[in-house]
Amino acid sequence: MVSTERAEADVDLAALVENYSRLLFRVAHSVLRSRSEAEDVVQDAFVRVIERRRSLLEIRDMRLWLVRIAWNLALDRRRRIRPEQMDESFAESLAVKGLPVDERLDQAQRMRSVLREIERLPRSERHVLLLSAIEELGTTEMAEVLRRSESAVRALLFRARARLRERLEARGGER
Amino acid sequence: MRKSDEVVERVMAGLRDADASLGLEDRILESLEMRAKAHKPAAPRWAWGVAMASVIVVGLFMTTTLIHRQGSDSTQATQQAVAPLTHAPAKPTADQNATLPPNPPVAQVGKRVRSAEPARKVRRMSAADAVLLAEMRAPSHPAPEAPLTEQEKLLIRVVHLGDPQIMAMLNPELRAMQEAESEAEFQEFAGQSGKGDSE
Numbered sequence: 001m002v003s004t005e006r007a008e009a010d011v012d013l014a015a016l017v018e019n020y021s022r023l024l025f026r027v028a029h030s031v032l033r034s035r036s037e038a039e040d041v042v043q044d045a046f047v048r049v050i051e052r053r054r055s056l057l058e059i060r061d062m063r064l065w066l067v068r069i070a071w072n073l074a075l076d077r078r079r080r081i082r083p084e085q086m087d088e089s090f091a092e093s094l095a096v097k098g099l100p101v102d103e104r105l106d107q108a109q110r111m112r113s114v115l116r117e118i119e120r121l122p123r124s125e126r127h128v129l130l131l132s133a134i135e136e137l138g139t140t141e142m143a144e145v146l147r148r149s150e151s152a153v154r155a156l157l158f159r160a161r162a163r164l165r166e167r168l169e170a171r172g173g174e175r
Numbered sequence: 176m177r178k179s180d181e182v183v184e185r186v187m188a189g190l191r192d193a194d195a196s197l198g199l200e201d202r203i204l205e206s207l208e209m210r211a212k213a214h215k216p217a218a219p220r221w222a223w224g225v226a227m228a229s230v231i232v233v234g235l236f237m238t239t240t241l242i243h244r245q246g247s248d249s250t251q252a253t254q255q256a257v258a259p260l261t262h263a264p265a266k267p268t269a270d271q272n273a274t275l276p277p278n279p280p281v282a283q284v285g286k287r288v289r290s291a292e293p294a295r296k297v298r299r300m301s302a303a304d305a306v307l308l309a310e311m312r313a314p315s316h317p318a319p320e321a322p323l324t325e326q327e328k329l330l331i332r333v334v335h336l337g338d339p340q341i342m343a344m345l346n347p348e349l350r351a352m353q354e355a356e357s358e359a360e361f362q363e364f365a366g367q368s369g370k371g372d373s374e
Contacts, residue, residue, distance in 0.1 A: 017203050018200055039202070043202075043203050046207055059361075115186060
């Protein structure tokens with residue numbers, strides 16, 4: 001009886017990893033901008049699942065619960081690592097390949113400044129903006145993850161984009 | 176579209192399209208399996224019972240053997256002590272005659288036989304004691320340094336890193352608070368499902 005339950009739990013865990021690890025990776029990556037760190041977060045999220053294995057049946061919205069865990073773990077991790085380094089290599093990876101070196105460097109520099117400005121946004125606006133980058137998450141789910149109302153999420157997203165644009169243009173003007 | 180919007184869109188697209196390297200699922204499952212193995216007890220309870228029982232049986236066997244051996248040793252010692260006295264003693268040489276006192280009468284010999292047994296025992300005991308004493312008086316050396324456990328290594332890493340967040344995890348109150356938060360979050364999601372069912 002016990003072994004059957006355990007077997008079921010094992011099967012569930014494999015299915016959960018199969019279904020959600022990519023989504024959780026993107027959630028963590030949006031915060032950390034590092035593949036290895038994001039993978040670690042996904043792993044930690046599933047460790048939490050194992051810890052709760054006996055009461056997993058109580059959770060119906062498993063997807064949202066997992067996203068919330070990954071999101072919180074990624075935020076915790078972000079405080080511990082040096083985000084500037086991560087952003088630098090991520091910005092370089094975004095630059096179009098095949099361009100002359102100086103243009104690539106210029107592009108990477110612009111990407112870096114966007115990431116820096118994102119980090120300078122007010123926390124709630126930054127969180128909404130980062131979560132909005134994940135296609136699989138709708139406004140309702142974003143609201144659940146951030147514990148806000150849907151209308152608040154929409155407003156925060158609008159404000160975040162406007163503020164970001166404003167600041168980037170101001171920086172461009174300075175240059 | 177403005178240039179700043181364009182760059183922002185590219186960054187957002189980069190975040191959206193980020194994908195883990197191949198085999199992420201396998202790696203996660205593997206590490207979870209390893210973790211589960213590490214946390215699993217090394218042997219089931221019945222195995223521990225069997226091991227304990229066998230240790231007791233071996234211990235009893237060894238004790239019985241020792242007692243038997245000691246008994247036979249003392250019998251042999253008595254026999255050895257009596258044997259030379261009951262047989263005719265070898266004639267001493269001229270030198271020995273000069274140094275050795277004359278042989279005591281048979282009656283006295285009998286008395287000495289009885290007193291020789293405890294004397295031998297005392298000598299044997301004292302030999303054992305001598306070993307113990309020698310061991311006791313031997314200069315003591317500190318035991319070789321035991322390798323650190325995983326927990327100790329982790330603790331050292333944490334202390335050397337000095338990260339306030341990890342250090343805070345060593346505080347039981349903060350840890351309890353975090354666990355309570357995690358529990359509350361879980362309950363929130365567990366509660367949601369109930370609400371959803373009733374609706």
